[in-house]
Amino acid sequence: MQENEPIQLGLNQPQPTVPPPLADDLQFQKAEFQDGGRRCVLCQAPIADSYYHYAGKVVCPACAAQRAELQKPTAPIHFGRALLYGLGGAAAGSAIYAIVSMTTGFQLSLISILVGLIVGKSIKRATGGRGGMKFQVLAVLLTYGAITTSYIPEIVRGARTQANLQKTQQQNPPPQTAPRPTLKNLAWAIIFLVGICLIAPFLYLFNSPGGGLLNAVILFFGLMQAWRQTAGDNAVLMGPYRADQS
Numbered sequence: 261m262q263e264n265e266p267i268q269l270g271l272n273q274p275q276p277t278v279p280p281p282l283a284d285d286l287q288f289q290k291a292e293f294q295d296g297g298r299r300c301v302l303c304q305a306p307i308a309d310s311y312y313h314y315a316g317k318v319v320c321p322a323c324a325a326q327r328a329e330l331q332k333p334t335a336p337i338h339f340g341r342a343l344l345y346g347l348g349g350a351a352a353g354s355a356i357y358a359i360v361s362m363t364t365g366f367q368l369s370l371i372s373i374l375v376g377l378i379v380g381k382s383i384k385r386a387t388g389g390r391g392g393m394k395f396q397v398l399a400v401l402l403t404y405g406a407i408t409t410s411y412i413p414e415i416v417r418g419a420r421t422q423a424n425l426q427k428t429q430q431q432n433p434p435p436q437t438a439p440r441p442t443l444k445n446l447a448w449a450i451i452f453l454v455g456i457c458l459i460a461p462f463l464y465l466f467n468s469p470g471g472g473l474l475n476a477v478i479l480f481f482g483l484m485q486a487w488r489q490t491a492g493d494n495a496v497l498m499g500p501y502r503a504d505q506s
Contacts, residue, residue: 298503312499321500330493334390341386342395349382350375350406358410372482376403380489392492399486407482408457415456 298307300320312324319327353375360371379402383395461479465472 307503309504310500310502312497312501314497315495324497324499327493327495327497330389331497334387334392334395338387338390339394339398342383342398345382345386346379346398346402349379350402353378353403354406354410357407358413361410362413369478369481372407372478373485374482375406376482376485376487377489379403379406380486383490390492391490395490395492396487399490400483403482403486404479405458407479408460409454411457411460412453415453415460 298311298318299305300307300311300323301317302314302319302323305320305322307318307320310321312319312321314324314327356378357371357375360368376399380399383399383402384391387395461472461475464475
C-alpha cells in the first residue's frame with residue numbers, strides 16, 4: 261500500500277436507510293374515511309348504490325323504508341293499544357304526581373312534564389313509533405286526567421278534616437246511623453270525586469286567580485310534553501337516487 265493512497269473501510273457493507281419524512285398533512289387526532297362518501301344521518305351507514313332524502317338529509321334505503329312505514333295511516337288496533345298503554349302510563353303518572361305533591365306540599369312543573377312524558381312514551385310504544393293528531397289528543401286528555409285525579413288524596417283528606425271539625429264544634433251531636441255502603445253508592449261516589457277533580461283547575465282559577473294561574477301553567481307544561489311526544493312524522497321523504505349520479 262502506497263503512502264498517499266486513501267484508506268477505504270466498509271465500502272461493501274449495506275448503508276442504513278433513512279426513513280422518509282412524514283407528510284405535513286398527516287394527523288392522528290381525528291379519524292377520516294378514505295372513501296369520503298355519504299353516510300346516512302340516522303344510522304351512519306355508508307351509502308352504497310342508492311339513497312333517499314328525508315327532511316333534506318341523506319338517509320339509506322333501510323332507514324327510508326322504516327320512515328315510510330311510520331308515515332302510513334294507522335289501523336284501529338293501533339288506537340286501541342295506544343288507549344290501553346296510555347291508561348297505564350296515566351295511572352303511573354297520577355300516582356307519582358300525588359306522592360310528590362303530598363310529601364313536598366308543592367305542585368311542581370317538572371313532575372307534570374314527567375307525567376306528560378310517561379303518557380306520551382307509553383302511547384308511542386304502543387303504536388310502534390307512530391304518531392298523529394288523534395294520538396296527540398288522546399295523550400293530552402290522559403295527561404290532564406292523570407294530573408287532575410292526583411288531587412283525589414288531598415280532596416279526601418280535606419273532606420275528612422272538615423267533617424271532624426264539624427263534629428267537634430257540635431256540643432251534643434245527634435246520634436247518626438251510618439248508611440250501609442252499596443256498590444252503587446260507591447260507584448256514584450267515585451264518579452262524583454273524579455268529576456270534581458277534572459274541574460278542579462277551573463274552580464281553583466276562579467277562587468284564587470294567582471294560585472290558579474300558576475296551577476294552570478304547571479298543567480300546561482305537562483300537556484305540551486304529551487303533545488310533542490305523540491307528534492306524527494310529517495317530514496318529506498324523496499327518492500331513491502343513484503349514488504353514482506349525484
